[in-house]
Amino acid sequence: MSTSVATPPTRAGRLRHSIDWLLGLSLLSSLPLASVFFCDLWFRSDYRFFPLLMIVPLVMPVWRGRKQPQAGSGSRQSVKDIPRGPISLGLWFASGLSAICAPLLFSPWLAMLALTLSWCAWILVRMGQTPWPQLLKWTLPLLVLLLLPLSERSDPLPSFSSSVTYASSSLLDLLGIANAPAEQRLQLQNGSYDVAAACRGLGNPYLLFSAAILLCMSTRCSLSLGLLTVGSAPLWSWGGSVLLATASAWLVEKQGMFVWLEERLWIAQAM
Numbered sequence: 001m002s003t004s005v006a007t008p009p010t011r012a013g014r015l016r017h018s019i020d021w022l023l024g025l026s027l028l029s030s031l032p033l034a035s036v037f038f039c040d041l042w043f044r045s046d047y048r049f050f051p052l053l054m055i056v057p058l059v060m061p062v063w064r065g066r067k068q069p070q071a072g073s074g075s076r077q078s079v080k081d082i083p084r085g086p087i088s089l090g091l092w093f094a095s096g097l098s099a100i101c102a103p104l105l106f107s108p109w110l111a112m113l114a115l116t117l118s119w120c121a122w123i124l125v126r127m128g129q130t131p132w133p134q135l136l137k138w139t140l141p142l143l144v145l146l147l148l149p150l151s152e153r154s155d156p157l158p159s160f161s162s163s164v165t166y167a168s169s170s171l172l173d174l175l176g177i178a179n180a181p182a183e184q185r186l187q188l189q190n191g192s193y194d195v196a197a198a199c200r201g202l203g204n205p206y207l208l209f210s211a212a213i214l215l216c217m218s219t220r221c222s223l224s225l226g227l228l229t230v231g232s233a234p235l236w237s238w239g240g241s242v243l244l245a246t247a248s249a250w251l252v253e254k255q256g257m258f259v260w261l262e263e264r265l266w267i268a269q270a271m
Contacts (some may be wrong), residue, residue: 019125022092026118029097030111037108040150046200047148047159049207053141056214057119084124091121109150116142137217137226144210158184160205161196168195168245175246177253186245190252198245205237241265 041047076218095117101109120139149155161184169181180187183194200203212233215224 009097015138019088019122022160023118024123026114027030028116030102030118033102033106033108033111035113036106036157037112037150040108042080047206048171048206049204049210050148052143052214053210056217057138057141066257088121088124091117091124095121109146113146118144137213141210141213141217144206144213148206157199158196159203160238160241161199163194164199164241164245167238167242168249171242171246172249177250179253180251186249188249190253193245193249193252194240195245198248205234209233 013120031183041050059197098110098114098117101107102114115140119142165181165184165186169179169186172179172186178189184191184194186195209230212230216229221229224236
């Protein structure tokens with residue numbers, strides 16, 4: 001006659017329970033100061049797309065986590081022998097250090113870094129059967145969020161717009177259109193064209209870079225193809241902005257059509 005013996009909770013179960021509490025504690029401690037980081041980005045119209053970099057990484061693991069392979073199912077995983085426990089502990093330590101330094105230095109960026117590291121540590125343990133490339137895709141948008149500039153002084157878009165201005169001026173010279181580049185504007189005979197307007201909105205290199213990352217996340221493309229797509233995004237942004245600025249300046253000079261109005265709306269005036 002066999003008797004059933006109740007099994008105590010496993011070490012992995014206790015670890016996961018503590019991981020959930022650590023994630024909640026990190027949210028409570030760092031979210032108030034990180035909200036300053038969010039508000040600064042929201043009031044700068046060029047970076048209002050940043051919620052996509054937060055919502056998608058939070059939703060994708062929950063949605064795809066139901067389909068993740070179980071242990072012993074025979075699924076092949078790349079670099080599966082790398083221990084995840086020590087890496088997770090290291091991320092938690094770095095997250096706690098960032099959370100402590102954030103209020104002392106009043107740094108919203110450090111608070112956002114603490115939240116990002118804690119999320120990476122949590123997903124590393126919770127999604128233990130998920131391949132490493134998939135985990136990287138889920139966390140990369142949050143890392144891109146940390147690259148967004150916090151102030152106008154650190155914003156590279158003015159330099160990007162100046163580069164587009166001089167490149168567009170060279171193309172207009174080849175087309176025989178008289179122009180004079182001036183910082184982020186093109187002076188034409190029939191008026192002036194604001195090149196910075198072409199580099200904002202859809203021409204924003206950060207927006208295209210983020211869109212390339214989210215596209216690679218949703219399509220499950222290979223790692224090499226994903227790196228090529230993401231790495232070429234800034235070049236596509238620069239080339240597209242140059243062509244758009246050149247075509248828009250040509251329309252202003254030859255047809256009197258203003259493609260951009262008030263630096264935000266894309267308007268084609270009727271002739």
